[in-house]
Amino acid sequence: DQQVKQNSPSLSVQEGRISILNCDYTNSMFDYFLWYKKYPAEGPTFLISISSIKDKNEDGRFTVFLNKSAKHLSLHIVPSQPGDSAVYFCAATGAGSYQLTFGKGTKLSVIP
Amino acid sequence: GAGVSQTPSNKVTEKGKYVELRCDPISGHTALYWYRQSLGQGPEFLIYFQGTGAADDSGLPNDRFFAVRPEGSVSTLKIQRTERGDSAVYLCASSEVAGGQQETQYFGPGTRLLVL
Numbered sequence: 623d624q625q626v627k628q629n630s631p632s633l634s635v636q637e638g639r640i641s642i643l644n645c646d647y648t649n650s651m652f653d654y655f656l657w658y659k660k661y662p663a664e665g666p667t668f669l670i671s672i673s674s675i676k677d678k679n680e681d682g683r684f685t686v687f688l689n690k691s692a693k694h695l696s697l698h699i700v701p702s703q704p705g706d707s708a709v710y711f712c713a714a715t716g717a718g719s720y721q722l723t724f725g726k727g728t729k730l731s732v733i734p
Numbered sequence: 735g736a737g738v739s740q741t742p743s744n745k746v747t748e749k750g751k752y753v754e755l756r757c758d759p760i761s762g763h764t765a766l767y768w769y770r771q772s773l774g775q776g777p778e779f780l781i782y783f784q785g786t787g788a789a790d791d792s793g794l795p796n797d798r799f800f801a802v803r804p805e806g807s808v809s810t811l812k813i814q815r816t817e818r819g820d821s822a823v824y825l826c827a828s829s830e831v832a833g834g835q836q837e838t839q840y841f842g843p844g845t846r847l848l849v850l
Contacts, residue, residue, distance in 0.1 A: 626776070654836045656838065658841070663843070664843050664844075665738070665740075665825055665827075665841035665842050665843045665844050666777065666825070666841045667841070668838050668839070668840060668841075671836075671838060673836060711776050711777070713776075715836075719790075720765070720767070720782050720789070720790065721767075721779040721782065721790065721792075721793065722767075722769075722777070722779065722839060723779070724776030724777050724778070725776050726774065726775055726776050727776055
């Protein structure tokens with residue numbers, strides 16, 4: 623059973639517009655969430671994180687929103703740039719565990 | 735500064751052979767993690783080291799897999815009697831604090847293992 627789900631395998635967005643990537647989780651013990659970006663043949667690169675005590679965290683063009691009651695988080699990228707084209711992974715941890723549990727990823731394509 | 739490095743970047747081996755994958759964490763990072771990423775999947779946890787000891791090896795799939803970190807820095811993931819199903823990208827990550835739950839894990843580029 624997948625504890626972290628990214629239901630959209632791919633997403634295409636026009637350059638300059640907003641990209642919204644979604645992630646759902648089932649384990650209510652998760653209390654820390656991260657987004658990683660991955661280019662082909664490279665390891666995942668940390669992008670942004672959020673603790674369960676917050677509902678929003680912003681870093682430049684990237685904002686993560688957390689809705690604990692819905693067990694849902696989303697990553698907003700505004701404005702989207704062609705260099706943002708990559709696979710984005712949502713990850714979660716909690717309950718005293720140091721393991722990250724990842725979703726399957728969403729491939730974002732930003733079209734110039 | 736230098737990030738997490740992993741060697742080799744690619745490894746091709748035959749079924750039944752033994753392989754070793756190396757990870758060099760970010761200097762000063764006390765926690766080290768191994769993950770495995772199969773095609774079309776997200777990374778899956780294998781093992782976590784706090785210093786020299788394996789604090790959590792619950793993700794190792796079976797006893798063919800073993801990892802060491804003898805001096806609390808470099809780690810080696812060892813796979814005996816490799817099987818075709820072991821083919822995947824093996825990722826190493828490190829974090830600053832010894833297993834602080836909300837410490838960001840920084841990943842290396844991975845070793846792509848192909849078992850023929």
